[in-house]
Amino acid sequence: MKLVYWLTASALLCLSAMAPAQVRVIKTMSEVATLDVAQFVGKSEGAPAVFRQTLVEDLRRSGWFNLVGGTRAEFALLGAAELSGANLEVLCEAYNVAERAKLLDKTYKAAEREARALAHQVADDIVLKLKGREGMAAKRILLIGNRTGKKEVYLCDADGHNLRQLTRDNTISLAPKWSPDGKEFVYTSFRSRFPDVYLVNLASGNRKCLADYPGLNIGAAFAPDGRAVALVLSKDGNPDLYVKDLRRGRLTRLTSTARAAEASPAWSPDGQQIAFVSDRSGTPQLYVMDRAGGDPRRLTSQGSQNVDPDWGANGYIAYCSYIGSYQIFVMNPATLEFKQVTREDANYEDPSWAPDGRHVVCTRTVGYRSQIFIIDTLSGSLIPLLAESERGDWMAPAWSQQ
Structure with missing residues (x-):
């Protein structure tokens, strides 16, 4: 050469x-x-x-x-x-x-x-x-787009290139999440007219239904070892938090909160804890509990709503807090210290950590238009993921770790 x-x-x-x-x-x-x-x-x-x-x-x-x-x-x-x-x-x-x-x-x-x-x-x-940091450039991002008139799952590179459609359910798709090895993803789809959770292999496109219980089946998230998913089911009444063993199919119920709903589970990096949203206090707030169960510990109190947690490999939880508008915050769950990382010029939701522990990708909504932006949590800078010419609304991004 x-x-x-x-x-x-x-x-x-x-x-x-x-x-x-x-x-x-x-x-x-x-x-x-x-x-x-x-x-x-x-x-x-x-x-x-x-x-x-x-x-x-x-x-x-x-x-x-x-x-x-x-x-x-x-x-x-x-x-x-x-x-x-x-x-x-x-x-x-x-x-x-x-x-x-x-x-x-x-x-x-x-x-x-x-x-x-x-x-x-x-x-x-x-x-x-x-x-001495992990990079983010070679990783990929799952996201939901409605440019066909229906909400489908899409995939693109971390710089927004190579955008392609993954699902063609011709209905509503929600909350895609990666498997730890980056070879599969889970999401909720109404393809059967009900909200069920599916597992999709990226290479083959083959899918498997993981949860189609009566009622809600939403919010599935892989454990770091890939052997289980946490998800929210309402099959026993209220929407509660469960863990499903993917090898044995065994289902373990973690919460049974009367007159309250749980949502949005997110695993700790070591797989020993799960952060989630619950309105047991009267408003949606973040809690954390052991994966084996037990009493949850409340993490948030500021803001009228705190939702959409994502627990990064850096040990910090990115989440969305309503303070007159939806803004992204980052929290240390051990000390409960937090900081706001977005400006109040728009609504920011659905944060997902990049593997570098520095950036999060999120949904930014101005008026009636939703787009995907990357936020530098250290400098506060914003980078649009997709070109302005990409029609439709884009939301619910998830950054691969592999």
Whole structure:
């Protein structure tokens, strides 16, 4: 593979020129770092150009870097993307400039048509090596859209590209959630005229009904080990919280609250607890309980409604609170400390954590139009997921962890 303007020796010379004379204190991983991308080259057209543009966009979207060129930076990215027959070959090196330390040295190969997917993979590798964080670029997002006139489940990349329809139930579909391995998802559909829970294999499209009990069957969410789902059923009266063992089919009832309804279960990262919504206090609030049952502990008290919890791998719960409008908050369930991460310029609902523990994807509604946005919980910045030209309303996103 011919690499234009790039050799390891010249790269080291560039790093020597860029490095300050004195030793610098390395910033903490939570801070934005400067990253020089000017020395990563690619042709101005075709797959190499698509790769480089996508890579730069992914790194900028990550929030961890301030991208610069030709100036002294904390990190430097060097390499090239070129076509070799029908394949795209990418050589990528990343350096800590001050320490003159190589942090990433890898050659990537993919089919020419996979330029965007390869860029997502490389971006996540760079984030991991330079910041020690999981990336979000190579993961995918499930969402509900109504552009056909019916609410169906769709799938897209984390940058909104490759949008495709997954279900054709020609009815109402609700609340898609990923399996831990990213190979399946569960959702609620009215395809039988009643709200039932289905499991769908992404590769084959095959589906299996997990819950079609009399009454409501909603809110299914996989346990982190993939062996069970938590869900809400009303087969015994009020909507209560249950756990279903997927291997044995055994159903365990966790709540039996008189004159109250439960909703929206979300598992803790270790699978030992479940956060959920209950109106047992008179208004919808967040609670947490052990997966084996027991007395729930109330988590929220501010706001007239607190709903839609999602428990991230970072240990924090993202949720929606009504404070005159619906806003996204992030809570530490151990200390009950919380902070608002959205501006009160719209209604924000349905938060779902990215695997990087920094971003959440959510539904943003202004007037009668709902769209999907990505929120940086550290900086507060908003990024639209889909192009404005995508017709219809979009809601209920779920970010894959694998």
